[in-house]
Amino acid sequence: MTDESTHIVLFKxxxxxxxxxxxEWCFSVVDIIAALTDSNKPRDYWYRMKxxxxxxxxxxxxxxxxxxxxxASDGKMYTTDVVNTENAFRIIQSVPSRKAEPFKRWLxxxxxxxxxxxxxxxxxxxxxxxxxxxxxxxxxxxxxRIRSIAIREELTDEL
Numbered sequence: 278m279t280d281e282s283t284h285i286v287l288f289k290x291x292x293x294x295x296x297x298x299x300x301e302w303c304f305s306v307v308d309i310i311a312a313l314t315d316s317n318k319p320r321d322y323w324y325r326m327k328x329x330x331x332x333x334x335x336x337x338x339x340x341x342x343x344x345x346x347x348x349a350s351d352g353k354m355y356t357t358d359v360v361n362t363e364n365a366f367r368i369i370q371s372v373p374s375r376k377a378e379p380f381k382r383w384l385x386x387x388x389x390x391x392x393x394x395x396x397x398x399x400x401x402x403x404x405x406x407x408x409x410x411x412x413x414x415x416x417x418x419x420x421x422r423i424r425s426i427a428i429r430e431e432l433t434d435e436l
Contacts, residue, residue: 293305293309302361313372314374342358342364343360409422
């Protein structure tokens with residue numbers, strides 16, 4: 278059974294339609310393209326981008342997509358290419374636009390940080406503390422949370 282509830286999120290002031298399908302968020306590819314490019318015709322841009330990527334790297338970006346019905350500006354539901362979060366990141370990496378560069382740099386930074394955390398797992402714990410602190414959680418709550426995560430991991434390992 279498919280749970281489809283549709284929402285709109287804003288990315289740099291542009292609307293990106295999304296829906297939940299098979300328990301994960303799916304985002305409109307055309308809306309992502311519109312948010313990250315200066316194209317007046319994001320559908321055409323997406324079409325040309327798929328062709329270019331196929332020719333240059335042999336990757337068919339269409340295989341990352343599924344088609345779901347999303348509401349259009351006229352209020353009607355139309356079949357639209359959508360991608361999950363992971364595949365949205367892959368498509369964004371293929372967008373040759375100045376607007377996409379900050380997002381690509383952020384993806385590279387996050388990837389680098391995760392590699393560092395694999396090499397030194399304590400960095401992940403430190404990052405988690407910083408994130409909880411930034412969200413406004415008190416220090417004693419953060420310490421209890423970190424300890425409960427560690428205890429749960431130990432129990433899971435024993436089982």
